[in-house]
Amino acid sequence: MTAIQDGDIVELKHPEGHHSIIGINNTPAPTRRVNVSEILAYQNCPSYWASAYHYKRSLRGTKRTALDIGTAFHKSWEQAMRHYKQQAPHKPGLADVDQWVNSLQLTYTMELEQRGIPVLTKDLTTLKGLGTWAAWWWGQDANPPFDEVVEVEWTGERPLGTIEGVDVVLFGRLDAVVRRNDDLRPLKHWQVKTSGPQHLDLKIAKVKRSLHESAYSYIAEGHWGPELWGGTHHFLVLKVGLRKKDDSGVLLDRNPAETIVETDLVISQAIRSQRLADIKEVVRNIIIEERNLGPARGSLYPLPVEQREHYCGGAYGSSRCQYMATCDGEVPLTDVAYEDANPLERYADAEDDE
Amino acid sequence: MKEGAWKRAMLAAEFLDLLDRGGEIEIVIRHKDATLCSLVEPETDQEHKDIDLVCRRIATRLVLDTLGKRVGQP
Numbered sequence: 001m002t003a004i005q006d007g008d009i010v011e012l013k014h015p016e017g018h019h020s021i022i023g024i025n026n027t028p029a030p031t032r033r034v035n036v037s038e039i040l041a042y043q044n045c046p047s048y049w050a051s052a053y054h055y056k057r058s059l060r061g062t063k064r065t066a067l068d069i070g071t072a073f074h075k076s077w078e079q080a081m082r083h084y085k086q087q088a089p090h091k092p093g094l095a096d097v098d099q100w101v102n103s104l105q106l107t108y109t110m111e112l113e114q115r116g117i118p119v120l121t122k123d124l125t126t127l128k129g130l131g132t133w134a135a136w137w138w139g140q141d142a143n144p145p146f147d148e149v150v151e152v153e154w155t156g157e158r159p160l161g162t163i164e165g166v167d168v169v170l171f172g173r174l175d176a177v178v179r180r181n182d183d184l185r186p187l188k189h190w191q192v193k194t195s196g197p198q199h200l201d202l203k204i205a206k207v208k209r210s211l212h213e214s215a216y217s218y219i220a221e222g223h224w225g226p227e228l229w230g231g232t233h234h235f236l237v238l239k240v241g242l243r244k245k246d247d248s249g250v251l252l253d254r255n256p257a258e259t260i261v262e263t264d265l266v267i268s269q270a271i272r273s274q275r276l277a278d279i280k281e282v283v284r285n286i287i288i289e290e291r292n293l294g295p296a297r298g299s300l301y302p303l304p305v306e307q308r309e310h311y312c313g314g315a316y317g318s319s320r321c322q323y324m325a326t327c328d329g330e331v332p333l334t335d336v337a338y339e340d341a342n343p344l345e346r347y348a349d350a351e352d353d354e
Numbered sequence: 355m356k357e358g359a360w361k362r363a364m365l366a367a368e369f370l371d372l373l374d375r376g377g378e379i380e381i382v383i384r385h386k387d388a389t390l391c392s393l394v395e396p397e398t399d400q401e402h403k404d405i406d407l408v409c410r411r412i413a414t415r416l417v418l419d420t421l422g423k424r425v426g427q428p
Contacts, residue, residue, distance in 0.1 A: 004383055004394060004408060012369055012409055013380040021365050023412030025383070030415045165407070165414045291367045291417050 029167045032287065033157070035344055036172035036215040039282050043211060045311035046289060051323040054293055057333050058341035059322040150184060151177040158222030163280055164287045170279070172219055178233065184224050185233045185264070186216060200261060207234065208265055211282070214275035217267065231266030366416035369409060378402075379409050 004010065004025050013020040042049040051057055112119050157171035176187040207213055213232065246252050267275075289305060312321050325331040326338075369379060381394045396402045 004381075004404070009384040010408060010412060011382040011384070012412060013382060014369070015372075015377065015380060019365055021362060021369065021413065021416060023415060025408055025412070029411060165410045291370050291414075 029162060029165060031167045031169060032283075033169045033171055034160070034283050034286065036170065036212060036219075037343065038286070039170075039215065039279055040210075040212060041343075042286050042289075043282050045308040045321075046285070046305040047307040047327050048311060048321060048323060049286070050289070050293060050305050051326065051333065052341075052343050054290065055333055056340055056342055057338040058343075060337055060339045147181070148179040149176055149187075150179050156219045156223050158219045160280060160283065163284050166287055168280075168283050168287075170215060170219060172216055174216060174220065177220070177224075180233075184220075185231060186220055187233050204234065204263055204265065208267055209271065209275075211275050211279050213265065213267055214272045215279055217272065218276060231264050234263045234265055363417050366413040369413040370417065373406060373409060373413075379405075381405060381409065 006025060008025045009022060010025050011020050011022045038049065038053050041052055109119050151174070153173060153175065154177055155171065155173045157169050160168040160170045162168070174186040174188075178185055178187050217232065244252065293305070307327055312324055313319065314321055321327070326333045326335075331337070372379060383394055394405060396405050
């Protein structure tokens, strides 16, 4: 056989002879950056992934209030962490707590106003409760669960290997990275609507087994090294009533300490290896799916991709997937109700160049 | 997106599909330092695999060059 050398121009000819394409041999393998959330989206429902990530379409103005509270809380928390990072090793005092609660409500209000959604008093009250309780912990606890805030909103990446001829780079963002004693931990915070400790246990167990946790620890270890990495510190803020009944049925203010649950989560190498293999399989499916779907064109519906019904109720099973109508072929994805949206826009360094 | 890029990407995707289904693609090389064109005819299993790899890389590159901008490649 005539040897093909580096740099040779190669023409691929279709066996039926009606067309060909030309390329250069041994050009570097193409690179595909894959975001952790994108992997989770595909795992949840390939059809959802195709709409949200491949075609990058989003139903205009559909964010729910619950999501807005989460976003506002998230932003405010990061603001507090950033403040703490600047002040370290200063311990936050009451002024910090007031500032935090104020900024929590302000951020939330601004988030909603930007989207043209009315601000409800009951949501502000919920936020105040969450903020006050979390701030109470923050202000009262003489020993925060870390010595130093090292990074806030840190975006990292790590090569995942060559999959289907494509060099894949996994990237994602951690809320914060803190140092405790001699190790580093990502700090993650969640709001959990729970009615009992068994739900919490379930939540933590699910996080432990998730692709999410393994993907982030893989990225972080690649940056800081495994010897420094002590697992993830999870900080859960429970969404429970402001007051609760005591044994005699009298309504009392709830002890704020009851609303905060902290847990260190270290996943075993065995679980992580399995999850990384799962991640690579999802990425392989994404790459193949992209080839089949072709370049993004909003008019290509109905989707030739798998629809997973368990996700029609959203991530928490409590909301209708925004793409149900297009998925069913009732509404074209080019409908004016949809707008171009880049789900990766929060990663400033990964934005489109289009 | 330009129509030409779209067509090339779709052709490349078709080649990949053909390979996935076990089909064989004929390839012609034009050496960079000569005008010689020659048909590459694999004889051994390894040569078939090498050709398959070259075809996949070129076609994948073409598809992703078009798609990459839409899927998070900076």
